Amino acid sequence: MSVPTGGGKTLSSLAFALQHAAAHGLRRIIYVAPYLSIIEQNAAVFRVALGDTANDLILEHHSMAEPGNDGIAHADDAESEAAQRLAENWDAPVVLTTSVQFYESLFSNQPSRCRKLHNIARSVVILDECQTLPPGYTSATCGMLEQAGQYLGCSIVLCTATQPPWRQDPVRLPTGISSMREIAPDPVELFRQLRRVEVTWPTQGAAALDWSEVAKIMLRHPEILCIVNTRRAALEIYRELVKSGVEAVHLSTNMCPAHRLHVLSAVAAALKAGQTCRLVSTQLVEAGVDLDFPAVMREMAPLDSIVQAAGRCNREGLLNSQSGAGGWMRVFLSKEGKMPRSAWYRNGAKIVEQDFLACGREPRIDHPDDLAEYYRRLLPTGDLDSQGIGEKRSDYKFRQVAEDYRIIEGATTPLVITTWEPARREVDTLLNDLRRQTSRSVYRQLQKFSVNVYEHELRQAASACVMDYLPGVNICSLPYDNAFGLVIDGVVSVPVF
Incomplete structure (x- = not known):
């Protein structure tokens, strides 16, 4: 399901899953998302849509909701025993869970995690924001999803505005998914109709900006979001704004979840009330966070990240007019130029700079063809099975597979x-x-x-x-x-x- 950000993927994917399950006799819907914020947000949407007022249709299974399994005797063990079984077995009509919980369960050798596998069978599995899977796990994951469809009778829905090329290819991805079809009618036309943002790209020879210059541009806009690549950058821009005597908001994973949710709630309320709001953030706002700014700045990044950042701009299309898209986003180069340690991330940004901009081509964030070309250039730059999971599975080294399949790297x-x-x-x-x-x-x-x-x-x-x-x-x-x-x-x- 290739739908632009803000295009209604959540309810559309649920509607498709319900109709598809009814038509093919499938047993349940499993909704998988990369971040807790998306799950908590969409669990509320699902409950309203399904009329689940008694909480007996929907199970949320993630670290903030599951009953726990720590081997310690708890005062509330008796009352949570049924919930523990429900969570371990996924024995509910609709299950919402994290990418980590879903994918790592498929590759696990632990009985507690494998206990749910029989209930994954004959399910509609919605993989929301599927592009967030680290590319080094693409081969192993696609191979497992192919088997889930072939042997477990699952229907897999890949749901994103930045669709990664997971289709089987004899050279590039022999373990890819063999049978795929687009659910959204005419994605190219859909992206055109939902075009909401004009992007300003750095021109050849354009000067890189320091953080004080970024802050000065932000000062021209009463409501603006700036997304940068490192924690240090976000902090420096925030300090520059405060030095200028204006109020600003900083957001990153420096903050505990309760603090982040408090900040996001306050930002959403300020935007809704039309109040001045200048937010500086790391990449955590790029996927699944429901914010709607009239202006966005994005430090140079991989194209899929830039597309997701644009999804926080004019999200509801209220600024559009007959003359075109009303949102404004500027992609800029920074003098610091630091990026996350991931080689995939650096390679993605390099492709935008060298294979698009340096050749006089500005990537079209609202055209699937440009994103497809970006991925075709990105995937050969690294190992799509960086942990050798496929070979270890073939050799029946299941304990090693379980230990090595960790999509969140870094202890x-x-x-x-x-x-x-x-x-x-x-x-x-x-x-x-x-x-x-x-x-x-x-x-x-x-x-x-x-x-x-x-x-x-x-x-x-x-x-x-x-x-x-x-x-x-x-x-x-x-x-x-x-x-x-x-x-x-x-x-x-x-x-x-």
Whole structure:
């Protein structure tokens, strides 16, 4: 289902899945999304659409909703036993889960995760924002999805505005999906009709901008979103805006989930009220976050990221007129030029610069052909089975497969933040409750106030952290800034999305 951002993919995919399941006798719908924010947002949409007022049709299965399986005796074990079985088995008409939970279950050798496989069979599986799968796992994942269709009787729906080329190809992707058809009628015409943004690209020889210059451009717009590639960049632009004497908002995974949701809610309310709102963010707002700015700036990035960023601009099309699209987005080069460590990300940005712009061609973000060409150039730049999963599966090395199929790379440790002032009392209460009696419910609530840090960051923060303060709980008393989150050695922490 190739539909532009803001084109109604959520309800359209649900409507298709319901009709398809009824027509072919399939048993359930499994909706898979990369981020918790998308699942929580769309779970509410699904419940309204299906009239699930009693919460007996829809199961949310992810780290913030599942009952837990930590081997600890809990006070609420008896009441959660049925929920635990339901979550492990996915025994519900509609299941919403994360990409990590879905994909890693397919490749797992653990009984608790494999227990749901029989209920994946004969299901409609909606893979929302499927382009977020790291390209190094494309071959293994497509091979598994092909088998899910062939042997388990599943129908797989690839749902995104930036459709990756997962179709089987004897040279490029021999393990790809063999039978695919487009659900959306005439995607080219659909993209044309839903064109909402005019993009300004950097011209050949255009000067790269420093962060103060980016801030000055933002000051010309009362409502504007700027998305950059690193945490440091987001922080520097935010500081430049504040130095200018204006209010600004910073958003990144420096913040615990509760803090991020609070900021997103405040931003959405400000935009709805027509108030001044200048937001600087990392890539976390690019997929599935329902924001609608009249103007967006995007640091140079892979084309699929740029298309997703454009989806936060004039999202509802209210600025359009007879003369054309009313939203404005500027793609810019930065003097710093730093990018995430992923080679795929750097290669994607290089293709935009060298194979499009340097050749005098501005990529058309509203035309599927340009995106298809981008992917054709990107995928040969790396290994589509970077962990050798296919060979290990052929050799029946299932334990190694389960260990190596990890679509979120980089080991992190969760720290419960005790120093965010708006939540200090609530966190203290939860810790006291947990001290008196272990409870899965309390563990889940504490996750809202947790920040994940890398191993080297944990070493820096060691003096302010108490590991296993309570069973399974690490606490952190480092400063936590209400504008940009956790600070370690003067630098905001936590991996960028």
